[in-house]
Amino acid sequence: MALEAGMTYTLAADAALLAPITIGTVTARNRIFMAPLTRSRAQADGTPSDLQVEYYAQRAAAGLIITEATAVSPGGNGAYLNTPGIYTDAHERQWAEVAEAVHDRDGLIFMQIWHVGRMAHPDISGGESVAPSAIAAEMSAHTPDGKKPLPVPRALETAEIPGIVAHFRAAARRAVDAGMDGVEIHSANGYLLHQFLADSTNRRTDHYGGSPENRARLAAEVIEAVAQEIGPDRVGVRISPGSHAGDIHEIDTVSAYEALLQRISSLDLAYLHVLMNPDAEEFGTIRALWPGTFVLNTGRDVQTSFCQLENLADWGVISAATVGRSYLANPDLIDRLLLGAELTEPDVATFYSPGPRGYVDYPTLATTV
Numbered sequence: 316m317a318l319e320a321g322m323t324y325t326l327a328a329d330a331a332l333l334a335p336i337t338i339g340t341v342t343a344r345n346r347i348f349m350a351p352l353t354r355s356r357a358q359a360d361g362t363p364s365d366l367q368v369e370y371y372a373q374r375a376a377a378g379l380i381i382t383e384a385t386a387v388s389p390g391g392n393g394a395y396l397n398t399p400g401i402y403t404d405a406h407e408r409q410w411a412e413v414a415e416a417v418h419d420r421d422g423l424i425f426m427q428i429w430h431v432g433r434m435a436h437p438d439i440s441g442g443e444s445v446a447p448s449a450i451a452a453e454m455s456a457h458t459p460d461g462k463k464p465l466p467v468p469r470a471l472e473t474a475e476i477p478g479i480v481a482h483f484r485a486a487a488r489r490a491v492d493a494g495m496d497g498v499e500i501h502s503a504n505g506y507l508l509h510q511f512l513a514d515s516t517n518r519r520t521d522h523y524g525g526s527p528e529n530r531a532r533l534a535a536e537v538i539e540a541v542a543q544e545i546g547p548d549r550v551g552v553r554i555s556p557g558s559h560a561g562d563i564h565e566i567d568t569v570s571a572y573e574a575l576l577q578r579i580s581s582l583d584l585a586y587l588h589v590l591m592n593p594d595a596e597e598f599g600t601i602r603a604l605w606p607g608t609f610v611l612n613t614g615r616d617v618q619t620s621f622c623q624l625e626n627l628a629d630w631g632v633i634s635a636a637t638v639g640r641s642y643l644a645n646p647d648l649i650d651r652l653l654l655g656a657e658l659t660e661p662d663v664a665t666f667y668s669p670g671p672r673g674y675v676d677y678p679t680l681a682t683t684v
Contacts, residue, residue: 425585433561511523
């Protein structure tokens, strides 16, 4: 039975996916995590809105909430309208409201932090886009004036790269100071750290380009800096080997990830979050390289069932799974799975629109009785 809205699936109370799991310093009550989902409900300056406080609190029954991607700096934003940041005092204060609301319902929450790199549009960010190399993504952005093609980014100077690392470090400190249980470093989906990892977007000739070890260097330096700042047990990392998101077309879909995981595997991080089809040829290689907690997201393009996720958890292939749209439209997803209740259909038209509709107004079983 496919993991689709409008269908049902029943999980037994003793199912592997419902067992508690320790993630660094905290224990999640189940292994069905909420995936990071961009929803464009932040204020214009990147400060989370009151709606976001309510949205995350409603979904606190997830084993772990991973927030929508949150910019580490003004220059790291600009891929979408009204996405949040964590680089000002106002950002930090409002994210503290989110964390408190989730904790008040006995939930756990990690903040996903990102820099969008070449995916930024100046009409959204207010500045230039940067990337490992001056190669544009053949995509458009939804700007205030409609869809526009993404520009050719400026290649980062080698001397600028420590500043990128420092922004991630500072953002992680703010997130934890705001009460987040940890952070997830976004090294996937075609954004800046993924752009450095990918051979199709990284044509550099300095020590951040060329070999797999060099292409993995920036992501590794960010992870190491953040782990040093807030403790490795509060740090997760997301990767997406072979993903075409963000117009990424890797020729070598394994080597840079091997180099990255070999470099960071001894840090004892909270988890590795992999966006990948478990049937992909590269999956076994990536899985074998990670000794710790392994969290799987199969993505929108793979029709995955809870039955398959259950089997992977039973066999010990995965430690936990993240799901996105199912939590988006079903704040009480765990209750529905325990009862075998029908999943609510998500309203695609409201994924990125402002306001409460399609955001905090999805019904729960309690409200439909």
